[in-house]
Amino acid sequence: MVDLALKILLHDKLRFTITVAGVAFAVALVLSQVGLFFGLLSNATLTIRHANADLWVTSHNTPNVDFAHQFPETYVNRVRSVPGVARAGNLIVTFMNITLPNGAEEGGVFYALEDFGAWNLPWTVKEGDIQDLRRGEFIFLDESAKRRLGDFATGDYREVQHNRLRIAGVSQEAKSFTTTPVSFIDFRRAQEMNPDLLKGNTSYILVKLAPGADAAAVKAELHRRLPFNDVYTSNEWATKSEAYWIKNTGIGLNAFLAVFLGVLVGVVVVAQTLYTSTMEHIKEFGTVKAIGGSNADIYRILARQATIAAVLGFLLGLGLAFAQKPAVEAMNLKLIMPASTISVVAVGTLLLCLASAMVSFRKVANVDPGLVFRS
């Protein structure tokens, strides 16, 4: 087959480059903005996804994992007596101020447990032994906190709520949506440091189900026994925390606008360049008809041009998006581009390019083959 569609595209290399660049720009914009959105959002639920808990008991209407409310710690005993619960433990999540060596204060979100090992928190320990936290005057800080707290090392002392605590170790990857550093401290120590708020209280109860237990049934029973609390599976709880940030910050709107702009730019560039190309080659399309081509033949040419632009533009855009990754990560942000997102963008690119070609097709379908007799 003679590929007239491709030959026409390549005949004007500059315009072809512009078309492909337009698609690539749009694809890169959409992928990086959506990737950034997923990256930011993933920080909102890191602790939920890594904690070794099947169910989370929260106080009623807690909006997200960072903004915890308290309830009596003794509720954990009611949870433990529910059939199907293998084990349950209290978790305090609370904000406390950390004093920096220069005298400034930074907020930190502290996760306080009795047995960190049992709940896989923190999930990556870089230095130190997490069990040391039980001995009292110790904290674990996350490596990512160095951006906010300055450099620190195991063995250093830091002042938290005016208590001098020793850094027993350093974790990795423990971030929160608000970029407030996540730190770890013993459950009792946390209660002592803020007795007004925390004495006799907890923020959450983490629940591990017995093998084979029915999560829905356990959830229902927990709800019956703790009518003034909410109970979520860890997935539900992660979704709720994410939804809170999407709704209450601009990131959802921002991602949506970026996608919208990307689509707009892509469609306009492709429609416009294909259209001017088609108009410039209108006599050739007339010739195609005069020598026996049908409207289907014409559409095949336009569709093929759109597909070529879409495929090349998409691949280039994908490459650009991945090329940005190191720079974005250097800024302590994440680009998360799952295969599902990439596939949706790929299919979307193709469909939008084909739709853009329709603009030209309407013109060419009506082209008068008598054109070829005129000079």
Place this chain on the structure above:
Amino acid sequence: MAVLEARDITKTYQEGVQETTVLRGVSMDLHAGEVVTLEGPSGSGKTTLLQILGCILSPSGGDLRIQQKPVEGRSSHLAAVRRRNIGFVFQQFNLFPSLNALENVQYALNLKGLKGPAAKQEARALLDAVGLLDRAGYLPRDLSGGQKQRVAIARALACKPAVLLADEPTANLDSAVGAQILELFRDLAKRENRALLVVTHDPKVRSIADRVLQIHDGRLRP
């Protein structure tokens, strides 16, 4: 045998409220293996008639039969008849500038349903017939006017259409080259037993004709 029969063809162009009647009842036949020229002054309706005979335009009235089958006005039907039976050569050559000589011919074969290596081989044979096989890889911009028209003739012959129609094929060529091209075209049409109609207002073109038709103000002269 008449491969094309036109009876009482009329054509009126409608532009807004203004109507221009260009053809006022044209009847003619074309036979296999026959070379006919159509002469007439500018504006007499030659190109219009050619477009109707070539199923590019539908007439306002009259009957057209190609290969004994009536031609209807629906554009999809016209396109199908055109694809099967008609080969066009134009004054402006109308080659595809981005395709080389061989591809120009091959593309026409593709459109008419011949694909793959067979199409390439047939395209080479056609280029050979017009004496241009050694220019197969040239783009139209690197060919002379006469060479372009040879490629166009090879393209028109693709898939052996019964009717070959040419609209002033030599008007853009100098007369010596034009005469050569016309002779080549006539010989090829004769060899393959095709009907060839050449529209011209150049009386010299007569030299190749078996029969000369003259059109004046939308009517054929008896």
